[in-house]
Each structure stands twice: as C-alpha cells, then as structure tokens.
Amino acid sequence: MYKVTVIVKRRSTILDPQGKAVEQGAKLLGYENISGTRIGKYIEFDVDMENETDAEEEVKQFCDKLLANPNIEDFEFTMEKV
C-alpha cells in the first residue's frame, strides 16, 4: 500500500480569485505585507496496490480525471510505501 499526497495548483498564468479575496481580507485586517496569495488543493489518500508502477499509473489517472482540471491546473504527487 502507498500513502499518496497530491498538490494541485492553478497555472501561474491563470487568475486566482480565491487567493485575491483572501489577500484583500488580510489587508483589511491590517496584514499589509502579504502578497501573491494563491490557493490550491492538498489531497491525501491510500492506494492499495503492491506494484509501484501500477500504483503510480492509477494515481496519475485519478489526478487527471478527478482531482485536477487539466485546462487550468497542474498537479504533482509523492508516494510513500507503508
């Protein structure tokens, strides 16, 4: 079994309205030094497979088809055998 951690980020050329909103909130609360806020997703799950290559392929497909929007997001993942 593998413990998988995926990070999904918007591409840097794509506007991030959620990040902008949080940043404006920060400024209103008086945190003036914060900039360039971008919000992505952090996903954890287990893959119950023994072969590493097969597991990697399953994770890639899961990310491609469900976790990330291929039009505007990129993903990266790490796998740890447990």
Add this chain to the structure above:
Amino acid sequence: MYKVTVIVKRRSTILDPQGKAVEQGAKLLGYENISGTRIGKYIEFDVDMENETDAEEEVKQFCDKLLANPNIEDFEFTMEKV
C-alpha cells in the same frame, strides 16, 4: 522577503464530505484501490518582512484568522527566505 507555503487540513476526527465524494467518483470510474481520500488546502504567498520572528508571527495570524477554520482545521507552514 519570505516565500510561505501553508497546508490546511481537516482534523482526522472531522468528516470530509468532499474527499468522500471524489472517492465515490473514483470508484465509479473503476479505481477500486483508492481509499481514505481527504482534501485540504495548499496556499502560497509572499511576506515582505525582513525579521524572521515577525514574519512568522504575521503568517500564524494570517492562517488563524483567514486561512484555517480553528474549529475543524489544523495548519502547518514552511517559510523560505528569498
């Protein structure tokens, strides 16, 4: 200036309906080996301060007041001087 990366996760005792939904989608698509899916947030931003302790304090407050819900989420962050 510091580049900051924050990960916000729901506490493990708190149900994660978004993760459950994605996992059901995975099962419907035929990925049967995936379990324990939990979805959190991954946030990047810059803090324009020179003193590390001050910057850390600013980041902690930003996380506490805007990024994480203290009732159900925990956060961790890393800072890198640039």
